[in-house]
Amino acid sequence: MSHQRIPKRRAAVAAGGVVALGAAAILLPNANASQDGTTDDAAAAPRTLRATDAPDLASRLAGLLGDAFAGSYYDSGARRLVVNVVPGDDDSVIARAERAGATVRQVDNSMTELEDGARTLTARATIPGTSWAVDPRTNKILVTADSTVTGDAWNRLESTVRGLGSGMATLEKSAGTFRTFASGGDAIFGGGSRCSLGFNVTAGDGAPAFLTAGHCGVAAEQWSDAQGGQPVATVDQAVFPGAGDFALVRYDDPATRAPSEVDVGEQTVAINGAAEATVGQQVFRMGSTTGLADGQVLGLNATVNYPEGTVTGLIQTDVCAEPGDSGGSMFTQDGLAIGLTSGGSGDCASGGETFFQPVTTALEAVGATLGDGAGEGAGAGDQAGGTEPGGGQGIGGEEPGGQEADGQGAGGEEAGAGTGQGADDGSGPARTH
Numbered sequence: 001m002s003h004q005r006i007p008k009r010r011a012a013v014a015a016g017g018v019v020a021l022g023a024a025a026i027l028l029p030n031a032n033a034s035q036d037g038t039t040d041d042a043a044a045a046p047r048t049l050r051a052t053d054a055p056d057l058a059s060r061l062a063g064l065l066g067d068a069f070a071g072s073y074y075d076s077g078a079r080r081l082v083v084n085v086v087p088g089d090d091d092s093v094i095a096r097a098e099r100a101g102a103t104v105r106q107v108d109n110s111m112t113e114l115e116d117g118a119r120t121l122t123a124r125a126t127i128p129g130t131s132w133a134v135d136p137r138t139n140k141i142l143v144t145a146d147s148t149v150t151g152d153a154w155n156r157l158e159s160t161v162r163g164l165g166s167g168m169a170t171l172e173k174s175a176g177t178f179r180t181f182a183s184g185g186d187a188i189f190g191g192g193s194r195c196s197l198g199f200n201v202t203a204g205d206g207a208p209a210f211l212t213a214g215h216c217g218v219a220a221e222q223w224s225d226a227q228g229g230q231p232v233a234t235v236d237q238a239v240f241p242g243a244g245d246f247a248l249v250r251y252d253d254p255a256t257r258a259p260s261e262v263d264v265g266e267q268t269v270a271i272n273g274a275a276e277a278t279v280g281q282q283v284f285r286m287g288s289t290t291g292l293a294d295g296q297v298l299g300l301n302a303t304v305n306y307p308e309g310t311v312t313g314l315i316q317t318d319v320c321a322e323p324g325d326s327g328g329s330m331f332t333q334d335g336l337a338i339g340l341t342s343g344g345s346g347d348c349a350s351g352g353e354t355f356f357q358p359v360t361t362a363l364e365a366v367g368a369t370l371g372d373g374a375g376e377g378a379g380a381g382d383q384a385g386g387t388e389p390g391g392g393q394g395i396g397g398e399e400p401g402g403q404e405a406d407g408q409g410a411g412g413e414e415a416g417a418g419t420g421q422g423a424d425d426g427s428g429p430a431r432t433h
Helices: 008-025 051-068 092-099 111-124 151-163 359-366
Strands: 069-075 080-085 103-106 130-135 140-145 169-173 186-190 193-197 199-202 208-212 233-239 246-251 261-263 268-270 282-287 291-306 309-317 329-331 336-344 354-358
Touching (some): 051 069, 092 103, 111 291, 199 359, 208 233
Parallel strands (some): 080 103
Antiparallel strands (some): 069 080, 130 140, 261 268
């Protein structure tokens, strides 16, 4: 696709984001998996490491500690992984976790108990406008209800949470309404809907394609890079609702160049690989409606009950989004793809919750790899710790631009919900790869 001009409003937001990311980038050289001078034999002291390296250590500790492992999260201030343990009768698990380089915290709720609680919520409280995810920082299940959950539905949810037992879950009320967001960093249009291009990929057969939200993929079969323009891409696979919210969309022209980068306005940022999210990690989102935003990961494997149905396996964050951002990219300051905007509540004036489809899961499901197949991107198996920030423009100076979740979606003005509120509100063409 050709590069077109960017609406002034979007360019201004993106430019402001670059300043913020530039400030974050000052810390980047010190954020690499730290070599603090300790040796493996002296590793009682916690290791400092990048947030994108934390999932690897957490995975190893889960296997090492077995049933004593009760989740983990990233302490961005100390740049350390905090691991929760329920030691039981085996006091040695604490020493093993410390030797592995984690900060250890003893907690009451095991992962088995927390997962059982989440299953109970699924069985008894699958109510549109609710969500839940395990929050390792509180060692509880974080249950959220939007403004539509009232009366008998609220009483049912409250009773179910209370029935899980004291200290097992917290129940919070959101002022907004959970909905999917149709729009994004680089706007795409289809069937009267507006969404965002997430990340360019190479399909399993070598053809150029891109990832976006699944609710966009089921809303329209063909997509254009300009409102009212000719289709340039066709949906190949789409999942929504159910086990995810993602779609693979193939470019109709097999000669299309689909670079592994994010558009942030006047610049682009190279995407060097895909990584798992970590609770406590700082992330960035780019959307054609709201531009660049940042925040933290709050929970993993989140279940969200949208009006269209239940979606599982999502990433919960406090990053804002508005209508038109669906399918947009979430990434790290060192250029790693993390998620695709799904939906949430609130806006970028009052804040709220936004949920993202993990990129690694989507890549594996559709059999695609990041980039144009010429070594620009990493495949689904490339984890955060295996891809260094270099090799392109990182989030320091040229901010990661992807696509962000935009406000109204499923149930509002989301992809497939009619005309909807476009990412740029029809103010002008947006740049798309």
